[in-house]
Each structure stands twice: as C-alpha cells, then as structure tokens.
Amino acid sequence: MSVGATPPPSSGAPGAGASGAGASGAVASTSQGKRSWTVRTREAGVGALPPEKLLPDGQPTYVDSWIYVFGVATLAALMVIVGSGLILSLKGPAWWHDTGVGHFFNSIHLWAVELFFFTMVVHLWGKYWMAAWRGGRARVWMTGAIAFLIAIPAALTGYVSQQNFDAQWISTQAKDAMNSIGAGAFFNVTNFGQMYSWHILLFPIAVVGVVAAHVLLVRRHGVVPPFELAERSKPPKQGHPETDGAPS
Amino acid sequence: MSRYTNRTREWVGPYAHYDLVKELCIALGVMTLLAVVLTILFSSPDEKPSTIAQWSTAMPADFVTTAVSELDGTSGTAEYGPPYNHAAEGQHATFLKPQEWLGVSHPIDTASAYVYEPLQTIPGDAAVRAATATYKAAPAAKRKQWTEAYSQALEKATVGPAGTLKVAPGEYGPVPIMMNALLGLAQTGGLEGNLLRSNQFFQSDYTKPLLFMADGKLLEERAEADHLLGEQWGMMNETGSYPGQSWLWLYTFWYQIEPFKASENADILVVLLMTVLSLAFLLIPFIPGLRDIPRWIPVHRLIWREHYRSTPSPES
Numbered sequence: 114m115s116v117g118a119t120p121p122p123s124s125g126a127p128g129a130g131a132s133g134a135g136a137s138g139a140v141a142s143t144s145q146g147k148r149s150w151t152v153r154t155r156e157a158g159v160g161a162l163p164p165e166k167l168l169p170d171g172q173p174t175y176v177d178s179w180i181y182v183f184g185v186a187t188l189a190a191l192m193v194i195v196g197s198g199l200i201l202s203l204k205g206p207a208w209w210h211d212t213g214v215g216h217f218f219n220s221i222h223l224w225a226v227e228l229f230f231f232t233m234v235v236h237l238w239g240k241y242w243m244a245a246w247r248g249g250r251a252r253v254w255m256t257g258a259i260a261f262l263i264a265i266p267a268a269l270t271g272y273v274s275q276q277n278f279d280a281q282w283i284s285t286q287a288k289d290a291m292n293s294i295g296a297g298a299f300f301n302v303t304n305f306g307q308m309y310s311w312h313i314l315l316f317p318i319a320v321v322g323v324v325a326a327h328v329l330l331v332r333r334h335g336v337v338p339p340f341e342l343a344e345r346s347k348p349p350k351q352g353h354p355e356t357d358g359a360p361s
Numbered sequence: 362m363s364r365y366t367n368r369t370r371e372w373v374g375p376y377a378h379y380d381l382v383k384e385l386c387i388a389l390g391v392m393t394l395l396a397v398v399l400t401i402l403f404s405s406p407d408e409k410p411s412t413i414a415q416w417s418t419a420m421p422a423d424f425v426t427t428a429v430s431e432l433d434g435t436s437g438t439a440e441y442g443p444p445y446n447h448a449a450e451g452q453h454a455t456f457l458k459p460q461e462w463l464g465v466s467h468p469i470d471t472a473s474a475y476v477y478e479p480l481q482t483i484p485g486d487a488a489v490r491a492a493t494a495t496y497k498a499a500p501a502a503k504r505k506q507w508t509e510a511y512s513q514a515l516e517k518a519t520v521g522p523a524g525t526l527k528v529a530p531g532e533y534g535p536v537p538i539m540m541n542a543l544l545g546l547a548q549t550g551g552l553e554g555n556l557l558r559s560n561q562f563f564q565s566d567y568t569k570p571l572l573f574m575a576d577g578k579l580l581e582e583r584a585e586a587d588h589l590l591g592e593q594w595g596m597m598n599e600t601g602s603y604p605g606q607s608w609l610w611l612y613t614f615w616y617q618i619e620p621f622k623a624s625e626n627a628d629i630l631v632v633l634l635m636t637v638l639s640l641a642f643l644l645i646p647f648i649p650g651l652r653d654i655p656r657w658i659p660v661h662r663l664i665w666r667e668h669y670r671s672t673p674s675p676e677s
Contacts, residue, residue, distance in 0.1 A: 122486060124532035172379035173372040175668040182388070188387035193396050211409060219407075223603075227399075228392055230608045243658035246646035258643045272606065274600070278408040279599050282584050285575040286596060293452040293628035295459030297444045298466040303572065306565025338372050339665040341654065 167332050175339050178238035183232045184331075190229035191324060195317065197222040202313045206276060227267055233261055245337040253334055256327035263323060267316035273302050274309045285306075406601040408587075413556075413570060416579040417547035421526050422518045424547060425540045427577040429515070431471040432496075432536075433508035436576040439471040445572070446470065452629040460629070467568055475573055479555040480542055489542040492535030499534065507534035524548055591616055611635070 200218050201209060209215035237257065246254040273284040284302045291297040301307055395433040430436035432636045434448070442449030444466040451460030480493055496504060514528040521527050526544065528537070546552050556570040574580055581590070589595035596613045599605035616623045624630060645651050655661060662669060 123456055139571040168381060170378060170380065171376035171424040174375050174377050175372070175665055176377075176379065176673075177667050178664050180664050185388045186392060189385065189392040190396075192389055193392050197396075215398060216404065216407065220403075220405035221396045223405040224396045224399040224403075225392065227604055227607075228395055234608070239664065241645070242655050242658075243664060244652065244655040244661070246652070251646040254646050255643055258645075262639055262643070265606075268606060268608070275407075276410065277406075278410050278583060278587075279406060281571060281574070282580055282589055283412050283599075284598075285571055285580065286591070290628045290632055292441075292444055293460055293626070294632050295443075295463035297460075298463035301444075301467060301566070301568060309565070335372070339668050340659075340661055 158360075162329060162333050166331075166335075169332075172336060173338065176336050180235075180243075183236035183239060186232040187229060187236050188324065188328070190225050190232055191320070193225035194222060194229055195321065197225055198313065198317070206274065206309060210276065222271075226271070230264070230268075233264070237261060240337075243337055244340070247337055248334070250334045250337055253327065253330045254278075256323055256330055260320060260323045260327055263316065263319050267312065268319050269302075270308045270312035270316060274305060274312050276305065280305075362615055367384045403603070406599055406603050411574060411579055411583065412550070413547050413553045413574060414550040414575060416577060417544055417552070418524050420577070420579055421520055421524050421544055421548075422515050423578045425518075425526060425544055426512060426515045427573070428476060428540060428543055429477040429508050429512050429536065430576065431573065432539075433505060434471065436471055438572045438576055440468060452626040454626060454629050454633055457629070457633075469569060469572065474556070476543060478537065479546055479552055480539060482551070482555055483542055483546060486542060488538055492538035494543075495535040496539060503534070507532065507536045511536045511540070611638070 197218050201215070201222060204215060209219035240254065240257065269283075270289065272281050273287065287302045288297060291302055293302055298310075413424075427436060431439060432444040434440070438445060440448045442451040442463055443460050446465060446469060450458065453461070456677050477493060477497075480489055483489055496507075498508075504505070510526070510531050511533040514531050514533070515526070516530045518526045518568060524544070525541070546555070553570055556573065557564040557567070559566070583591070584590055587598075587600045589598050589600070592616065594610075596616070597606045612631065612635050615634060616627060621627045621631055641648060641651065
C-alpha cells in the first residue's frame with residue numbers, strides 16, 4: 114500500500130455539489146432550474162456524497178487491519194445470498210428438493226447465510242471496540258445494527274419456507290413467540306405462502322436497502338479514526354463529545 | 362440533547378491507495394469460493410416432512426388420541442387462545458396482553474376443523490353420519506364422559522392389521538365409529554387435503570394441518586431425536602450437525618434459565634427482554650457506560666497498533 118497518493122476527500126459541504134450542478138449548465142442556473150425537484154435532488158445527492166467521496170481511491174493510513182475485511186466480506190456474502198436466492202426463486206420453492214442442481218444452490222444459499230452472519234458479527238464487534246459511532250457516526254452504527262436485526266427474521270422466514278421437517282418444526286415452535294406479542298395476527302409463520310413472500314421479496318428489500326444506506330453513510334462520514342493518544346489517557350470530564358452520536 | 366461541536370477531528374494525516382472496487386470483487390470471489398467449498402463438504406439438510414398419513418399409519422393410537430382431544434376441546438390448539446380461538450387469554454406480561462388485544466385472526470374450531478368437517482367428506486357412510494349426529498346431540502357432560510373414557514382406553518390400545526386400533530370394550534358412545542372413520546381417512550392421505558381446503562383452488566396456508574400435527578407426538582419425537590426441543594436449545598438448531606440459526610443463541614438462552622424456563626408467559630417475557638436488549642444494541646452510541654467501554658478496555662490498541670506505533674504520543 115503506497116502512502117500519500119491521494120489527498121483527503123473533500124468535505125460534504127453543499128458547495129461540493131457545484132460541479133454536479135454545473136454539468137447541467139444554463140438550465141440549472143435559471144430560477145426555473147433551481148426550483149426543479151430533479152436539480153435539487155441531484156445537488157443534494159452530489160453535495161452529500163460527491164463521487165470522490167463515494168468511491169475514493171485512497172483511505173487514511175490507519176485503515177490498516179484485518180478487521181476491516183469483515184465489512185466488505187459481509188457485503189460480499191450478502192451478494193452471494195441474493196444471487197443464489199435469485200436462482201432458487203427462478204425455479205420455485207420445490208425445485209431444490211427434487212434435483213441435485215437445486216440442492217447445490219440451496220446449499221450455497223445456506224452457507225452464504227452462515228458466512229453472512231459470521232462476518233457481520235465479527236464486523237459489529239470490531240466496530241464496537243473502535244467505538245465507530247464517534248464523530249457524528251451514530252447513524253452508521255444504527256443502520257448496521259438494524260441490518261443485523263432485520264436479517265434475523267429474514268433468515269427465519271427462509272427456514273420456515275423450506276417445505277421440509279425443519280420448516281414444520283421451526284414454524285410450529287416460532288408461532289408461540291409471534292403469537293405471544295400479537296404478531297401472529299398478521300405474521301403467520303405456519304402460512305407457507307406468506308412466509309415465502311416475506312422471504313424472497315419483503316425482507317430482501319429491507320436488508321439490501323438498509324445495508325445500502327449503511328454503506329452510503331460509511332462513505333459519507335468516512336472510516337472512524339483512532340482514539341487520540343492523549344484522549345485515551347485523559348477522558349473528558351463533562352460528557353463524551355467523542356462518543357456522542359449526534360448526527361452531523 | 363445538546364449538539365456537540367467538538368467532534369472527532371477529520372483525519373489530516375497521510376492517505377494510502379485503496380481500491381475499494383477491487384477489494385469488493387476479491388471478497389465476492391472469496392465468499393463464493395467459501396460457500397462452494399462448504400457446499401461440497403457439507404451440503405445442506407433436507408429431511409422429508411412428516412405427513413398426517415405417515416403419522417396416522419405409524420402412530421395410530423397417538424393420532425386418535427390427538428383427534429379425540431381436538432373433538433372434546435382439550436388439545437393444545439383447542440386451549441390455545443388468540444389468534445386461533447377464545448379458549449384462553451394468551452400470554453401476558455403485567456398489563457401487556459398483546460395476544461388478547463390482537464384477537465382471533467385465524468379462527469380454528471378444532472372439533473369442526475379436525476373431526477366434523479373431514480368426516481362429512483366421507484361419501485355414503487351412514488353409520489359415521491349417524492354417529493356424528495348422535496355425538497353432537499348429546500349433552501356436554503355425556504360427550505366428555507365418552508371422550509375421557511375412550512382416551513383412557515387408547516392408552517392401552519393395540520394396533521391391529523392395516524393400522525387399525527383395538528381398544529377394550531367400554532362406554533364410548535359414538536366416538537369409536539367417528540375415530541375409526543377419521544383414522545381411515547387420514548391413513549389414505551385424505552385428511553391432509555381436507556385440512557388445506559378453503560374457498561380457493563390453490564393453497565399455501567398450512568396452519569391447520571401443522572397445528573394438528575403439533576398437538577400429537579410425531580413431530581416432537583422427530584425433533585427430540587434431532588436435538589430440536591426447546592430444552593435442547595432447539596430454536597437455533599436444525600436437523601443434522603449443521604450450525605442452524607446460531608445467531609439466535611441469546612434468544613434461546615433465556616428459555617434455558619429461570620424465571621423464563623418455568624413461566625407460562627415465557628415467550629412474551631423473552632421477546633420483550635430481547636426487544637429491550639435490541640434497542641440497547643441499536644442505541645449504544647447514546648447510552649453512557651455502554652458507549653464508554655471501548656475507551657476503558659482498549660481493544661482498539663490492537664486494531665490500530667500500526668497507527669499508534671507510528672504516531673508519537675503528545676505526552677511523550
């Protein structure tokens with residue numbers, strides 16, 4: 114890794130979007146163009162996350178540990194889950210029971226889920242010990258936590274949609290927890306059709322959406338820097354501005 | 362909450378080349394390869410589901426005992442409460458009674474769903490129709506007397522040829538005729554279709570047959586053999602030696618200890634506890650103490666050891 118090749122990304126100040134607005138030339142400069150929802154959306158998007166910040170070709174030198182691998186590994190495992198899930202959904206829920214190829218892709222799907230949770234948990238622990246919510250990064254932490262929490266029912270709906278003995282047993286056990294909090298009234302784990310819909314459409318949209326928001330927030334705020342040496346030896350007496358998660 | 366302005370300073374030190382897209386592509390390749398290797402080595406579990414036909418053939422006494430409990434309203438489903446019926450209030454935690462509040466959304470009258478309606482589909486069997494009519498017309502006390510006596514006799518029942526049941530003679534009223542007909546229907550596979558019947562041609566809701574089977578012992582025996590019972594941390598396991606839903610370990614853990622283990626309201630108590638813990642997990646950045654632990658226990662020194670090694674302390 115060579116050092117010093119790329120300057121720090123520019124801040125996300127509104128002015129950063131000028132280049133994006135400038136691309137539209139005279140149209141954006143007119144009062145009509147400034148009222149345009151499209152222009153405003155573009156300027157807000159580019160202002161919040163200019164291209165060099167969205168896809169930087171450099172990272173601060175402190176981004177130098179194996180723990181950082183687990184974030185991108187989680188993302189990659191999610192891609193394998195979605196890919197194998199798409200193939201399984203193309204052929205329908207019974208395919209994997211009847212064919213070797215189907216069973217192969219179901220196994221890929223299962224192990225990708227196991228890898229996803231494993232890498233995500235390691236990533237979460239790593240980010241906890243970094244106190245990665247510092248510096249106005251609370252939303253980064255919270256979207257990561259939500260991704261983990263949503264992934265759990267996403268996986269559960271997969272287990273109860275398997276149409277085998279596992280599905281029979283897990284659904285008849287899980288129903289008690291759902292019913293006890295009233296969720297069973299609208300989320301019936303013994304209804305295969307409903308669970309299959311949640312598993313292949315609603316939960317994937319939710320998980321992918323939250324993970325996408327998480328990644329964009331990481332890119333917007335950058336990777337959390339290390340604790341300063343002096344700060345570690347003398348924590349502030351009043352409050353903890355470094356650990357405060359107030360969004361920027 | 363006050364808005365602190367003294368945030369973590371933006372990094373003004375050196376930057377290093379970092380190819381994010383290349384890193385993602387390599388990670389995707391590695392994860393795909395890992396999934397393929399794990400697939401080749403371990404495949405995935407797919408134990409065939411149990412059917413009511415299998416259950417009634419392999420365990421006719423248990424099937425009929427379960428059916429009798431559905432008939433007289435003493436089965437797990439019959440006494441469940443919402444969302445299936447009004448037989449109980451359901452679980453609660455102090456004043457919180459969401460199970461009762463949400464009401465009966467999937468109504469199941471077990472006697473009708475599992476006995477009367479399936480028996481009506483048996484064509485041209487006058488004896489069964491007469492027996493059902495006799496049972497329905499009898500006083501509640503008499504019906505209870507018949508079903509209790511028959512249930513006791515079933516404990517010593519023997520299995521005859523072709524899966525039929527033999528019980529000692531007794532005062533069972535029309536119950537044996539009804540149950541023998543239901544057993545025959547189940548053993549031919551006809552009961553499954555009955556329980557999936559609705560106003561639609563296509564079916565996808567297995568609530569009725571699953572609850573019926575869960576009231577019996579077949580699923581439980583299979584689950585015990587596969588270490589899937591609640592006391593075996595079963596909610597996070599799956600058949601075979603697979604990792605299952607290991608991420609549910611904390612949720613499952615609470616069921617193993619008191620006061621949850623013996624509580625009739627264990628499910629709602631555990632779900633509420635996990636909801637509180639999940640909120641705490643979500644809101645760590647705002648919770649004093651929890652957010653300070655990484656400062657007190659400096660694991661970050663290991664993570665950023667290269668940085669700290671190369672950056673001199675301001676105090677030095």
